[in-house]
Amino acid sequence: MTMETAEIEDKGSAVDHAVDAIRQLMRERNLGVGDALPSEIELAAMFNSSRNTVREAIRILKAYGIVESRQKVGAVITDRRQQALMELFSFALDISAESFLDIQGFRRLIEVNLSDLLFENIDNAGIARLEAINDAMKQAPELSDAAECDFKFHAELVSLADNRTLSQVYGILQPLLQRLMEAGKRSRDAVESSYDEHCDIIAALKKQDRIAYAYHMNRHLHAGLQFIEPSKEPRQI
Structure with a gap:
């Protein structure tokens, strides 16, 4: 495995970990549709991750229709998975x-x-x-x-x-x-x-x-x- 490939896989693993951590946080805090997630900075500190990793994890959750971005609020839980x-x-x-x-x-x-x-x-x-x-x-x-x-x-x-x-x-x-x-x-x-x-x-x-x-x-x-x-x-x- 080349160094470049290893770096890509490490980054992917970090993002996957952040996605799982955010979903676990939603379950633990019993967050529902309309509730806001902590900020990217707060999430990065909670998961000991970089802000870029958290941002990429949130982008993935948006693609799945689980969260959406709202002005002055940040990432908010939604349910657009079917849509x-x-x-x-x-x-x-x-x-x-x-x-x-x-x-x-x-x-x-x-x-x-x-x-x-x-x-x-x-x-x-x-x-x-x-x-x-x-x-x-x-x-x-x-x-x-x-x-x-x-x-x-x-x-x-x-x-x-x-x-x-x-x-x-x-x-x-x-x-x-x-x-x-x-x-x-x-x-x-x-x-x-x-x-x-x-x-x-x-x-x-x-x-x-x-x-x-x-x-x-x-x-x-x-x-x-x-x-x-x-x-x-x-x-x-």
């Missing part, structure tokens, strides 16, 4: 017609069937929030910004149904759904079409018209397919 995994999955996913139909089929099961909960819980303030998000999507300077607003529109819709589990699921799926929306917004015309379709959905909500809501939501969830390249291989049955 971090979904970000990795969405990055690797090939957005094809097949995957589009699969994902939109899942969304259809949820969003089309939200009407009863929405009509029970939505109010003028909720309608106003949907309209504001839709207007922001239309005026977004970049197509990626429009896709982000599109996700916010549907996440707000799910939130207005007042079902915490569904809201959490959409939060976890955000990287995947937003990437799908970006694929379906490759032109300004696509954004304009989505804006008009959102307007139709909002109009159905105002009238509490279940048939109109289901029709326009179904139509909207299928519309983006025209902007997705067809699958090159036949779907396996």
Whole structure:
């Protein structure tokens, strides 16, 4: 083993030790989501490590979705492990017609069937929030910004149904759904079409018209397919 290789392994071992030590500290102090970790200097002193080693350990914990950095607070415990995994999955996913139909089929099961909960819980303030998000999507300077607003529109819709589990699921799926929306917004015309379709959905909500809501939501969830390249291989049955 060369000296250079030994130094790399020693550094890796030190960082691994710091990661394990931080996780052990979280357990011993019963730290939960929202609690702040000690500063890098304090952690380095506690573990008899260098500050650079602690900084690298925290970077690894961030990548795992266990902590995040906040201004004036430092490293704070979070729980983005599922979302971090979904970000990795969405990055690797090939957005094809097949995957589009699969994902939109899942969304259809949820969003089309939200009407009863929405009509029970939505109010003028909720309608106003949907309209504001839709207007922001239309005026977004970049197509990626429009896709982000599109996700916010549907996440707000799910939130207005007042079902915490569904809201959490959409939060976890955000990287995947937003990437799908970006694929379906490759032109300004696509954004304009989505804006008009959102307007139709909002109009159905105002009238509490279940048939109109289901029709326009179904139509909207299928519309983006025209902007997705067809699958090159036949779907396996």
